[in-house]
Amino acid sequence: NAGVTQTPKFQVLKTGQSMTLQCAQDMNHEYMSWYRQDPGMGLRLIHYSVGAGITDQGEVPNGYNVSRSTTEDFPLRLLSAAPSQTSVYFCASSSSGRAAGELFFGEGSRLTVL
Amino acid sequence: SQQGEEDPQALSIQEGENATMNCSYKTSINNLQWYRQNSGRGLVHLILIRSNEREKHSGRLRVTLDTSKKSSSLLITASRAADTASYFCAPIPSNTGKLIFGQGTTLQVKP
Numbered sequence: 001n002a003g004v005t006q007t008p009k010f011q012v013l014k015t016g017q018s019m020t021l022q023c024a025q026d027m028n029h030e031y032m033s034w035y036r037q038d039p040g041m042g043l044r045l046i047h048y049s050v051g052a053g054i055t056d057q058g059e060v061p062n063g064y065n066v067s068r069s070t071t072e073d074f075p076l077r078l079l080s081a082a083p084s085q086t087s088v089y090f091c092a093s094s095s096s097g098r099a100a101g102e103l104f105f106g107e108g109s110r111l112t113v114l
Numbered sequence: 115s116q117q118g119e120e121d122p123q124a125l126s127i128q129e130g131e132n133a134t135m136n137c138s139y140k141t142s143i144n145n146l147q148w149y150r151q152n153s154g155r156g157l158v159h160l161i162l163i164r165s166n167e168r169e170k171h172s173g174r175l176r177v178t179l180d181t182s183k184k185s186s187s188l189l190i191t192a193s194r195a196a197d198t199a200s201y202f203c204a205p206i207p208s209n210t211g212k213l214i215f216g217q218g219t220t221l222q223v224k225p
Contacts (some may be wrong), residue, residue: 021205107156
């Protein structure tokens with residue numbers, strides 16, 4: 001099993017550009033989520049999904065869109081990148097629909113917005 | 115939203131010593147989890163303790179939970195340089211999928 005796979009690992013954008021961070025898991029997990037982590041900080045929840053077709057907002061959803069058309073994939077879209085979105089983004093999944101069980105994390109996607 | 119607050123924010127000890135990190139939270143929980151993050155990497159699950167448990171062990175890790183005080187502690191015994199990392203607690207409410215992390219405790223173990 002590959003676990004949770006995030007692509008790309010590194011990305012540089014210009015202000016105003018859009019892009020999609022990809023997240024895929026091969027563990028048939030119901031729950032998937034996106035976090036961002038800024039230097040010296042903890043993780044902040046952006047969006048999460050408790051199953052295919054269901055998404056909800058986390059702590060910091062503004063500027064980001066998500067969709068969950070399949071169990072395996074949970075892409076994160078930046079609509080119009082801003083320097084404040086420079087961060088490391090982590091995708092995570094859990095077999096528990098309400099994240100009551102262990103979360104498995106990807107290795108992160110490092111985004112710089114100029 | 116439910117969020118764990120870790121204390122201390124930073125901890126520096128010598129190899130072989132024990133490290134204790136604390137976590138406080140505000141509302142009732144279903145369970146509480148501890149995670150570890152090595153620099154630049156994703157978080158790794160360490161241990162889960164349910165709300166009806168008071169103590170749990172896993173190797174050199176000991177976790178306690180006091181639901182009356184809304185607090186948990188993580189003890190790492192006989193620490194090693196390889197334990198150097200950030201540690202996060204995540205209290206899990208029973209009716210939401212919002213798993214919120216605090217800022218974590220940064221542990222440095224000096225050889």
